[in-house]
Amino acid sequence: MTRTKLLGAATFGFGLLLAAGSASALTIGFSQVGSEGDWRPAFSKDMKDEAAKRNIDLKYSDAQGKEENQLKAVRSFIAQKVDAIIIAPVVVTGWDAVLKEAKAAKIPVFLADRDVDSDPSLFVTRISADFNLEGRLAGAWLAQASKGKCDVVELQGTVGSAPALQRKKGFESVTALFPDIKIVKSQSGDFTTAGGKEVAESFIKATNGFKGICAVYAHNDNMQLGAIQAMKEAGLKPGKDVLLVSVDGVPDMFRLLAAGEANASVELKSDIGKNIYDVVEAYLKGKTDFPKWVLIPSDLHTQADAAAELAKRGLK
Amino acid sequence: MIPVPPPSEPATKTRRPLPAVVWPLVALAAILVVDGFISPSFFSIRLVEGRLYGSLIDIVYRGTPIALLALGMAIVIGAKGIDLSVGSVVAIAGAVMAHFIHLGFDPAVVVAATLAVGLLCGLWNGFLVAVLSIQPIIATLILMVAGRGIALMINGGRIPTFRSDFFSALSTGRIWVIPSRLFLVALVFLVLWAVLRRTAFGLFVEAVGGNASAARLAGIGTRMVTLATYGISGVCAALAGIIITGDTRSSDAVTAGMWSELDAILAVVLGGASLNGGRIFLATTLVGVLIIQSLTTSILMSGLPPEFNLVVKAVVILAVLLVQAPKVRTAVGSLVAAFRPRRTER
Amino acid sequence: MDVPARPRVVMRGITKTFPGVKALDGVDFTLAPGEIHALLGENGAGKSTLVKVLTGVLAADAGTVELDGVPIRVASPAAAQDLGINTVYQEVNLVPTLSVAENLMLERQSSRFGLISWRKTRERAEAALARLKIHVDVGRSLGSCSLAIQQLVAIARALDRDTRVLVLDEPTASLDAHEVEGLFTVLRDIRARGIAIVFITHFIDQVYAIADRITVLRNGRFAGTGTIAEVPRMRLVTLMLGKQIESHYAERPTTESIDQTGAPVIAATGLGRARWLEPIDLSVRAGEVVGLAGLLGSGRTETAKLLFGAERADKGSLVIDGVPVTLRSPGQAIRMGFGFCPEDRKHEGLILDLSVRENLILALQCRRGWWNRVGQAEQNRIAAEMIAALGIATPDAEKPVGQLSGGNQQKVILARWLAAKPRLLILDEPTRGIDIGAHAEIVGLIRRLCREGLALIVASSELEEIVAFSHRVAVLRDRRKVSEIVGADITQSTIVEAIANS
Known part of the structure; x- marks a missing residue:
């Protein structure tokens, strides 16, 4: 009995100590979009883990995909007088009022991932990856792997969405430099496995079994996974008969890379907490000359490093 | 008093109209002919990896989920209902299926559980319509909206992937050289046909759809009939969910079966049925499915930029529906007749 | 004036x-x-x-x-x-x-x-x-x-x-x-x-x-x-x-066909429904025709629907073959051997898009239930029989019933119930919209069915008809049964008197 009590008291004391220690540490509010898909929960988790590592008191708020929840969360961060606010916006519009409130309260605001259409003076900077760069990386890899001569079929993302537009533009900006690289077929697979599979199937038929096709470029891994299934079912050998390059770096894609059934994937990193906190901390320490967009560099992974990457992530 | 027409009256009319089934078939043939021009190898069918392979096979193969949905929908519409929730039931069924596979259950149990959930969804719709007398569009809209949320919850907000030999074989495998999912559609078609035409159920559904108050006074338990139609639709949607989820080996609650309820309704209408109910056309509904799917496939093959997909689809479907509309047909008929005498003059 | x-x-x-x-x-x-x-x-x-x-x-x-x-x-x-x-x-x-x-x-x-x-x-x-x-x-x-x-x-x-x-x-x-x-x-x-x-x-x-x-x-x-x-x-x-015309139908129905021994096929006591029908007493025996007379809106249709379970009674009791029963739906009534030809045949009787054959077998099918389908051969036989028996003018049994004339449509509904072989048939205005020749046919049919042992309740605004086939007449006024006339007392003038008296 007494031992338990003692232990409890000790823990309590330790807790006090910690609290005293963190009194000087930063308090940061983070308003996240929600927890849809695979990427975003991983991103949220990294933000929390990294905050714990850096002794940051992170006030995390999940907006469940609704802007009104986000506005509420940001206002409560202002009321709590946090040191900085990080927002991953649900939508582009409607941020002026709350950003002005934050500015009036002298709390700096940082954007993560998506953009807003407010006056740039209302926030410090946006920290995110660049869809265009992802497309350029994929294009550059393909140009090198095909030695500048390749007929490509493209699986686009949802028509009109920002990632689909930019990944297409970036890719084309590189392949345009190589006169013998041509996109011969391009269709939307809506970023889904089922969509990618159906489009790939019809391309396979239309080209008589990918005859003369040297590569498939997919705007995300899920569509590429569908394309790989379609190729297997058509008796083709993905990764050997045709080069496969896509964007995202989901675990299943690493497995396929390791197994030699895909060739390259540009990783959309979820462990970007350190990039974001680096900027926030630097700003709070007095650095002010940030560009309005701090790019997080993207990595391209191939069959060569897939096994190592899997091991690094504790995946098989 | 109105004189009784002599029994020979119809014979005096110029010609018997062509059976309704002709028009969907004509539309389908026209689309396939265009496809033949787009891709010379369109009609070739050969064996690859031991299974039939070719664009025509793709159309039939890809059309199966909508076919399953549309068969159920045809019955619901036959009773003057409509089921907007089938796309969401697809998502729920996929989530339930992935969940049970992850729990390590036997495929038979997984199938039973998934179909049971589909039935439950259908009966819920039927309850709202038949017992609470909510209009079918509103009643099924509830599950259409809520269903994806339910599926997302079952999935835990993720897109669970799984490996299951049974479901891969069912969805993407083959029996002899024929894709196994085609056998599933054939089975469902035969079962529904038997239920409709070998029992009195079909007559009862058509009676309820044609004139509910008369059907009731003729002794039909209209509530039970309505309930049953939605139950069948729910089970069909669950089967479609199994096929869709088994295809990609992942349950995507947000996109699985998205908008498929509209394709299913469209297929039923293309098959010649009226949303006013009263008739069920199972076979032509399948033709309607093939029209929609061959259209999708030909757009994918055509090389048109994806921005045009929906517009092209809309225009072609409008054309098919116009061809089927009696008014347009009469107009075209009289136009043709107007030109005919000139020809004879020459 | x-x-x-x-x-x-x-x-x-x-x-x-x-x-x-x-x-x-x-x-x-x-x-x-x-x-x-x-x-x-x-x-x-x-x-x-x-x-x-x-x-x-x-x-x-x-x-x-x-x-x-x-x-x-x-x-x-x-x-x-x-x-x-x-x-x-x-x-x-x-x-x-x-x-x-x-x-x-x-x-x-x-x-x-x-x-x-x-x-x-x-x-x-x-x-x-x-x-x-x-x-x-x-x-x-x-x-x-x-x-x-x-x-x-x-x-x-x-x-x-x-x-x-x-x-x-x-x-x-x-x-x-x-x-x-x-x-x-x-x-x-x-x-x-x-x-x-x-x-x-x-x-x-x-x-x-x-x-x-x-x-x-x-x-x-x-x-x-x-x-x-x-x-x-x-x-x-x-x-x-209209002025009281001499009846075309000279003879009054005989009472021989009435089964006086057993319980009535249907006996209602104080049966009523709020805002629908004041409680009424009415019973019918096998082989008996009970007429429902009264002006438009007097409660004839209301009585017929209540007895068929199309509307639920909230007062009184119903005894069928000596057994108390609560009727909840027409389906239940049909399984007890009832039939009902509604007055408004387009909205309540026929399913216009379905064929003559399908309309004909509907009630029989309901009596048999979902699983026991009337076979195709039997359907064709019944359709042919009924078309011949009632003289339904249609080129074939597959014609949508909506394309027939009014009189033929009425015959189809009658035939639907005859095919189901009921014990009690309730007819609401069976001769409305039917030509004079068909009138006599229908009256003859009612008499024949009665002789064959059917119990019938016939609501009609045609006094001449009611007098011609009824063994008893219930007279209704303002949704209330005001009198019952039996046997030889049934004449057009006694009925008119009963309708008029307050």
Whole structure:
């Protein structure tokens, strides 16, 4: 009995100590979009883990995909007088009022991932990856792997969405430099496995079994996974008969890379907490000359490093 | 008093109209002919990896989920209902299926559980319509909206992937050289046909759809009939969910079966049925499915930029529906007749 | 026939022909200011056509209309309203989701002011209702008010203008006795203001409670007119039903077929339903025909539907073959061997898109249940038999029943029930819309079925028919059974007397 009590008291004391220690540490509010898909929960988790590592008191708020929840969360961060606010916006519009409130309260605001259409003076900077760069990386890899001569079929993302537009533009900006690289077929697979599979199937038929096709470029891994299934079912050998390059770096894609059934994937990193906190901390320490967009560099992974990457992530 | 027409009256009319089934078939043939021009190898069918392979096979193969949905929908519409929730039931069924596979259950149990959930969804719709007398569009809209949320919850907000030999074989495998999912559609078609035409159920559904108050006074338990139609639709949607989820080996609650309820309704209408109910056309509904799917496939093959997909689809479907509309047909008929005498003059 | 000194409306020689039917044939109608004038007649007599001519909904083929001595030509309902002729229809044409005030001021708003003043609207609405001594919150949505209030709001709306003639088409059809009294108080008040009221109803008691004069139409012709003192009930009913013709059917049915030994097939005691039918007693034995007689709206159809389970009784008890039963649905009644041919065959009888064959076997199929399908060969045989037996004129059994003529459609419904081989058949107006030849066939069929041991309940407005086949006649008035006539006492005059007596 007494031992338990003692232990409890000790823990309590330790807790006090910690609290005293963190009194000087930063308090940061983070308003996240929600927890849809695979990427975003991983991103949220990294933000929390990294905050714990850096002794940051992170006030995390999940907006469940609704802007009104986000506005509420940001206002409560202002009321709590946090040191900085990080927002991953649900939508582009409607941020002026709350950003002005934050500015009036002298709390700096940082954007993560998506953009807003407010006056740039209302926030410090946006920290995110660049869809265009992802497309350029994929294009550059393909140009090198095909030695500048390749007929490509493209699986686009949802028509009109920002990632689909930019990944297409970036890719084309590189392949345009190589006169013998041509996109011969391009269709939307809506970023889904089922969509990618159906489009790939019809391309396979239309080209008589990918005859003369040297590569498939997919705007995300899920569509590429569908394309790989379609190729297997058509008796083709993905990764050997045709080069496969896509964007995202989901675990299943690493497995396929390791197994030699895909060739390259540009990783959309979820462990970007350190990039974001680096900027926030630097700003709070007095650095002010940030560009309005701090790019997080993207990595391209191939069959060569897939096994190592899997091991690094504790995946098989 | 109105004189009784002599029994020979119809014979005096110029010609018997062509059976309704002709028009969907004509539309389908026209689309396939265009496809033949787009891709010379369109009609070739050969064996690859031991299974039939070719664009025509793709159309039939890809059309199966909508076919399953549309068969159920045809019955619901036959009773003057409509089921907007089938796309969401697809998502729920996929989530339930992935969940049970992850729990390590036997495929038979997984199938039973998934179909049971589909039935439950259908009966819920039927309850709202038949017992609470909510209009079918509103009643099924509830599950259409809520269903994806339910599926997302079952999935835990993720897109669970799984490996299951049974479901891969069912969805993407083959029996002899024929894709196994085609056998599933054939089975469902035969079962529904038997239920409709070998029992009195079909007559009862058509009676309820044609004139509910008369059907009731003729002794039909209209509530039970309505309930049953939605139950069948729910089970069909669950089967479609199994096929869709088994295809990609992942349950995507947000996109699985998205908008498929509209394709299913469209297929039923293309098959010649009226949303006013009263008739069920199972076979032509399948033709309607093939029209929609061959259209999708030909757009994918055509090389048109994806921005045009929906517009092209809309225009072609409008054309098919116009061809089927009696008014347009009469107009075209009289136009043709107007030109005919000139020809004879020459 | 008395003609008021200064009539408000005089209609002379009004004739209107629809394709195949002469709806009005030289009808005269005179309406005095400050009177309530009951316009009476059975179905198809021409009441509503006459009113539609007066209110500009239809244009007459021939005849003249004078309003306060001035010949008028009413081109449209709007023109009629401008002349001060306003109408309240049976199905109140108001918007239930809008407030009382909005309903009252509906059209006047937008046409008179560019902007709507809600305060003024409320005030005007309250004033309009106060004139009728109605006190209701004008801000309430109309749908939440009782039907009586809705009816009064409709009247108030019709009265808000410079009204000279007010036409009320069946205003009391869905009101209870207390509400009817309230309405009458309002009507007397309106009458006192010199407005001429045309009151269409089928409730005879209400006619004598409120009307000053009566005009009767029959089969599109003028049948008679007079003050209520000049037209006693007996004469009124005779005017409505036509002069008592000698029966075509000389013989009365024999009573040999009636099974006097066992329990009645059906015996109702105090069976009723609120706002539907006052409790009635009625029993039928096998081999017996019970006729339901009465004027339009007297409760014939209501009785038939209650006995068939199409409406649920909330009072009284039903004993079938000596066993107490609660009927919950037509399906249950059919499984007990009942059949019912409804009066409104298009809406309640046939499924127009289905074929003759499918319509024919429907009741039999319902008796057998879902799983025991009537086989194709049997269906074809039944269809062929029935088409031959009843002489249904159709090229083949697969023709959609909606394409047949009215008489043949009626035969299809009859055949549907005969195919199901019922023990009790309830027929509601089995000869309506059927030509004279088919009339006799149907009467003959009823007699034959009765001889074969069927129990029958037949509701009809044709007294001649009722007399021809009934062993007993239940006479109904104002949704109440007022008398039962048995055996040799059944004649057209005894029935008319029973209908007329209050």
